[in-house]
Each structure stands twice: as C-alpha cells, then as structure tokens.
Amino acid sequence: MGHDYKAVQWSPFKRLYDAALALGVLSFIGVFVAASILASPVEAGGREAAAPIQLLIRATGAAGFGLLTLILAIGPLARLTRTAAPLLFNRRHLGVACFLIALAHGSLVTLWYHGFSDLNPLVSLLVSNPRYDSIRGFPFESLGLAALLILFVMAATSHDFWNATLGPRLWKSVHMAVYPAYALLLAHIFLGAIQNETSPLYPLLAGGAAALVAGLHLTAGLKENAIPRSVARTGEWIRVGPPHDIPDGRARIVTPPRGERIAVFRDGARIHAISNVCRHQGGPLGEGRIIDGCVTCPWHGFQYRPSDGCSPPPYSEKIATYRTRLVDGEIEVEPDPLPPGTPVDATTLPEGRR
Amino acid sequence: MSRRPKSPPEAEADPFFVGWAPAAPVHRRTLLVSAGATLLAGAGVSAAIASQQAPVGPGGWDTQVRSWTGWLQRTPYPSLLIREDDGALRTAWLAGMGKQSVAPIIPEGLSGAVTVQGSLIARGPHRMIAGTGAPDWIAASPDAPPTPDPGYEEEIGAALIFGEVLDAKCWFGAMKPATGKTHKACAALCARGGLPLAFCDERSCGDALAAPLFLDADGRAHTADILPFVADPVAARGTLVRVRDTVQFRVAVSSLRRV
Numbered sequence: 001m002g003h004d005y006k007a008v009q010w011s012p013f014k015r016l017y018d019a020a021l022a023l024g025v026l027s028f029i030g031v032f033v034a035a036s037i038l039a040s041p042v043e044a045g046g047r048e049a050a051a052p053i054q055l056l057i058r059a060t061g062a063a064g065f066g067l068l069t070l071i072l073a074i075g076p077l078a079r080l081t082r083t084a085a086p087l088l089f090n091r092r093h094l095g096v097a098c099f100l101i102a103l104a105h106g107s108l109v110t111l112w113y114h115g116f117s118d119l120n121p122l123v124s125l126l127v128s129n130p131r132y133d134s135i136r137g138f139p140f141e142s143l144g145l146a147a148l149l150i151l152f153v154m155a156a157t158s159h160d161f162w163n164a165t166l167g168p169r170l171w172k173s174v175h176m177a178v179y180p181a182y183a184l185l186l187a188h189i190f191l192g193a194i195q196n197e198t199s200p201l202y203p204l205l206a207g208g209a210a211a212l213v214a215g216l217h218l219t220a221g222l223k224e225n226a227i228p229r230s231v232a233r234t235g236e237w238i239r240v241g242p243p244h245d246i247p248d249g250r251a252r253i254v255t256p257p258r259g260e261r262i263a264v265f266r267d268g269a270r271i272h273a274i275s276n277v278c279r280h281q282g283g284p285l286g287e288g289r290i291i292d293g294c295v296t297c298p299w300h301g302f303q304y305r306p307s308d309g310c311s312p313p314p315y316s317e318k319i320a321t322y323r324t325r326l327v328d329g330e331i332e333v334e335p336d337p338l339p340p341g342t343p344v345d346a347t348t349l350p351e352g353r354r
Numbered sequence: 355m356s357r358r359p360k361s362p363p364e365a366e367a368d369p370f371f372v373g374w375a376p377a378a379p380v381h382r383r384t385l386l387v388s389a390g391a392t393l394l395a396g397a398g399v400s401a402a403i404a405s406q407q408a409p410v411g412p413g414g415w416d417t418q419v420r421s422w423t424g425w426l427q428r429t430p431y432p433s434l435l436i437r438e439d440d441g442a443l444r445t446a447w448l449a450g451m452g453k454q455s456v457a458p459i460i461p462e463g464l465s466g467a468v469t470v471q472g473s474l475i476a477r478g479p480h481r482m483i484a485g486t487g488a489p490d491w492i493a494a495s496p497d498a499p500p501t502p503d504p505g506y507e508e509e510i511g512a513a514l515i516f517g518e519v520l521d522a523k524c525w526f527g528a529m530k531p532a533t534g535k536t537h538k539a540c541a542a543l544c545a546r547g548g549l550p551l552a553f554c555d556e557r558s559c560g561d562a563l564a565a566p567l568f569l570d571a572d573g574r575a576h577t578a579d580i581l582p583f584v585a586d587p588v589a590a591r592g593t594l595v596r597v598r599d600t601v602q603f604r605v606a607v608s609s610l611r612r613v
Binding site: 012020024034043049050054058059070083084085112116117124129130196199202298 | 372399407451
C-alpha cells in the first residue's frame with residue numbers, strides 16, 4: 001500500500017493536461033451550440049434553432065461519448081507506441097470529467113423531459129416507456145442511466161486510496177466495467193438519438209468510434225500475444241538471451257509457461273528479474289526503465305527496487321522476484337516466482353560482457 | 355503518493371515519461387500536439403454533428419405575460435375563442451405552465467367571456483396560452499359581447515396517416531425539438547396531464563407549420579388509453595373534421611397501428 005494520499009497530486013504537466021481537457025470540452029460544447037444555431041434555417045420570426053437546454057443536452061451527450069471513446073483509445077495507443085505514454089498518465093481525470101459531463105447530460109434530460117409534472121422525474125425516467133420488448137421502442141434512457149451509474153462508481157473509486165483499499169485486482173475488475181458502460185452508451189445512442197435523426201452521419205460516427213476502440217484494442221492485443229510463451233530449457237529455466245541485447249536500464253519481457261510475465265532488467269553489469277505486473281494498476285513494468293536505481297512503471301511511475309521487488313521507503317508495495325543466471329553467455333531466469341519482496345542476488349556480468 | 359527524484363541525465367537521450375518527475379520537452383510537446391489535434395478534430399466532429407440535426411420547426415414560446423380576452427370553451431380541451439382584428443374567430447388552446455391541463459384550475463361555473471393572463475406559444479396558425487396559474491389568471495369579462503354560436507362541424511373525409519401522436523404544447527414551441535423517441539417521455543407526461551394532443555405526418559413532423567388536433571372517434575379528448583402510443587410511429591385511420599379554424603383528426607385508439 002502507498003504511504004499517504006492527497007486528493008490530487010498536482011504537477012505542471014498535470015495542470016497542462018487538465019487545462020487542455022477543460023479547453024477541449026468547452027470548445028466542443030461551444031462549437032456544438034454555435035454550429036447548431038448557425039445551421040438552423042432563418043425564417044421571418046428568426047432562426048429556428050433548438051431550445052438552449054435541448055442543445056446542451058445534445059452537446060453534453062456527444063461530448064461525453066466522444067471523451068469516453070478517447071479514454072478507451074488511449075490505453076491501447078500507449079501499448080502500441082511509447083509516444084502516447086504521457087497521455088495515459090492522467091487518464092483518470094479524463095474519466096472523472098467524462099462522468100461529470102454524463103451527469104450534466106442526465107440531469108438536464110431528467111429536468112427537461114421528465115420534470116414539470118406531478119410525477120416524480122426519477123419515477124418518470126423509469127416508467128415513462130415500458131416497451132422493453134421492442135427494439136425500435138426500447139426505453140433507451142434506462143441504458144444511459146445504467147452507464148451513468150457505472151461511470152459514477154468508477155469516478156468515485158478512481159483515487160489511489162480505493163486502489164489500495166480494494167486491492168489492485170478488485171479495483172481493476174471494477175474499472176473494467178468501463179467496457180460494459182461503453183456498450184450501454186452505444187446502445188443508448190443507437191436506440192435513442194439516432195432514431196430521431198435522418199442523417200447517416202450519426203450512425204457512421206458512433207459506429208466508427210466503436211470500431212476505432214475495438215480495432216486499437218485488437219491491435220494492442222495482437223502485439224501482446226506476439227511475445228511467445230517460453231519453453232523451458234536446461235531444466236526449468238527460461239532462456240532470455242545475451243545480456244547486451246537488453247539496453248542498460250531497460251528490460252526484456254519473457255512469458256513463462258505458467259503465471260505472470262517476467263521482466264528481466266539490466267542495470268549496468270547486474271541482471272535482475274521481477275514480475276512484469278505493477279502492484280498499482282497492473283502496468284507493464286518491463287516497458288519501464290530503471291531510474292534512481294528503481295524499476296519505474298511506465299503508467300504512473302510506481303517504483304520497485306530490482307533487488308527485492310520492494311518499493312523504496314516510505315512506500316510498501318511488493319512484487320515477486322525471480323532468480324537469474326548466466327549460462328553459456330546467455331541470461332536465464334527461473335520461471336517460478338519468489339514471494340513478493342524476496343531479495344535475490346543479481347547475476348553479475350563478467351567484465352567482457354558488460 | 356509523492357515521489358520527486360531527479361530526472362537522470364540519460365533521460366534526455368532516452369525520454370521516458372514519469373508522471374511525477376519534471377516532464378521532458380518531448381513529453382510536453384506530445385501533450386500539446388495531441389491536445390491540439392484532438393481539439394481540432396473534436397471541434398470538427400462537433401460542428402458536423404450539430405449541422406446535421408433534423409429541423410426543429412418554427413414554433414416558439416414568448417414568455418412575456420400578457421392578457422387575452424375571448425370566450426372560454428371547455429371541450430374537447432380548454433380553449434379561448436379570440437376575435438381577431440379582421441373579425442374572424444381564432445382558437446387559442448389553454449395550458450398550464452408545466453405538463454398539466456388547466457382544466458382543474460378554471461373556476462367551476464365560469465363561462466362566456468373571460469380574460470386570461472398567460473404567455474403565448476405559437477406555431478404557424480396554432481396558438482396556445484400558457485396560463486400563469488396565479489389566483490386571478492382567468493376571470494370573467496362581463497363587458498365582452500355574448501358568446502358566439504358554436505362552430506359547425508365540417509367533415510373533410512376519412513384519412514389514413516402515418517405519423518406520430520404529439521403533445522401540442524411542446525410541438526407548438528414549448529420544446530424544440532418536440533418529436534420522436536427522445537421526446538416520448540415528455541409527450542407521455544403531457545398527455546397524462548391532459549394537455550391537447552396533435553398528430554403530425556411522418557414526412558414533416560419536424561418542420562411542418564400545422565398539425566390537426568388529435569381526438570377520439572367521437573371528437574372528445576383521448577383517455578389514458580392513448581399513452582402507450584404517444585410519440586411512437588403509428589398508422590392512424592380516422593376522420594378529418596374542421597371546426598371553425600381547427601382541423602381535428604378523430605381516431606379510435608383501437609385503430610392505431612405501430613409501424
């Protein structure tokens with residue numbers, strides 16, 4: 001578990017990121033409202049534009065869906081290219097912003113379409129359309145409400161406090177619900193707003209967004225699977241390769257016949273092997289590098305000493321370590337993990353092989 | 355967590371992003387370029403989505419409260435018959451400020467000429483007055499001439515129309531847009547509240563100027579039986595009837611078919 005928690009850890013980079021996020025959301029909504037008014041026909045009585053609240057309902061709906069698409073695209077993009085790593089770092093703020101936009105959308109819908117009557121707006125939201133047996137008539141509002149509830153749970157538990165409290169595995173499972181939420185939103189759009197419109201642009205854009213997200217995940221998954229699962233040689237040990245094939249401070253990832261992947265790091269003349277899975281959010285440690293003597297996760301910068309898999313004090317995260325050895329000029333790693341935090345002697349390279 | 359070690363010199367040669375460490379110029383550049391590209395793409399998509407929206411129609415709600423004097427009609431929905439400058443009688447339907455009928459707040463026994471305080475919702479030839487609901491929002495107007503003769507009914511003919519049952523208040527201009535599935539819940543609340551219903555042809559629900567009043571086969575307001583069909587695409591078979599300046603589409607609920 002981490003040492004302490006603050007509501008938000010700010011840095012100039014994060015401020016820049018959040019400023020760009022705010023500017024992006026505001027400009028999207030602003031352009032939407034302006035373009036809607038400018039595109040509306042002009043008649044004798046003035047422009048026939050939609051009501052301001054209804055414009056905001058549409059703008060926030062489109063912005064929320066677009067932002068969630070972006071959020072889901074960043075993950076696989078960061079796996080496909082290191083260039084995108086800085087975008088991944090602050091993705092949680094994107095998620096919280098997405099929830100707030102979705103909340104604004106849902107609140108405006110509930111107020112405008114379900115309010116001003118003697119029926120409770122929330123009751124109206126749930127009972128106004130009972131046609132669950134029809135695709136065309138399906139009450140799409142319930143799908144949006146379900147997605148909003150998922151986004152709320154994710155936003156509410158986005159802080160590292162909840163990661164540490166729930167444990168990384170459960171926390172990750174909870175946050176994988178973003179995919180069902182995205183599917184619910186797609187259904188919400190296709191069974192709702194798109195049915196009201198005649199332009200083919202809307203199904204093309206929504207379908208294109210879903211195809212983009214699916215395509216990026218598929219490509220990143222194929223890249224992951226391209227790392228072959230190793231076959232044990234020399235008893236149970238796995239051959240990693242010549243030490244000088246691993247750049248200094250970097251790692252090679254190997255996949256044992258069973259269990260989690262192993263990140264084999266070269267730190268100058270020393271070879272260490274640790275679990276490839278960061279305790280924080282499951283980030284790929286083998287894609288990180290050694291900074292200040294610690295393996296540093298590429299996702300959020302969590303650090304571990306390569307010698308024992310422990311985070312440096314005052315932090316308390318631990319990951320599994322592995323034994324390594326040098327055989328015939330090649331590194332080998334034992335596939336069975338040692339308990340998290342177990343110190344292991346590094347394999348020291350002879351002078352000529354450094 | 356707070357971790358702020360120095361950036362190692364080799365980071366300059368092999369940039370590696372660490373969120374808590376001072377960002378290398380290349381990472382700031384990545385963020386700015388990505389943000390700029392996303393912003394431009396987002397603005398383009400936003401403009402494209404906005405410009406392709408279906409028309410919302412010409413209606414509007416002038417929220418300024420004014421007075422109208424005319425003759426109160428209670429059926430099929432509360433309305434006011436107003437004498438225009440050219441001498442013609444024109445119907446203005448009466449509604450509440452929300453999604454309720456004004457029928458319950460019209461004093462019992464009130465009839466004949468009245469003055470109404472409210473704001474005007476108008477679309478094409480249609481008029482609706484949203485009463486303020488204040489205690490004196492409607493009052494007898496004894497100085498007005500006697501109530502004119504009730505208008506005679508002129509049957510236009512039988513009709514089969516593919517379209518949508520609308521709540522007239524929203525469609526006249528209280529909401530824009532006021533048709534289709536996204537508006538179904540609102541339309542159902544208005545219908546449930548006893549507001550006038552109308553019927554639009556599916557080809558012009560969005561931008562038509564006029565729509566007939568939607569009544570049952572006997573020319574009365576529909577009951578709650580209509581609620582499941584409100585805002586759904588339906589085929590309606592019934593009779594078109596003209597009463598004064600209003601066209602009515604009289605349809606039995608049993609003859610409605612979803613399409």
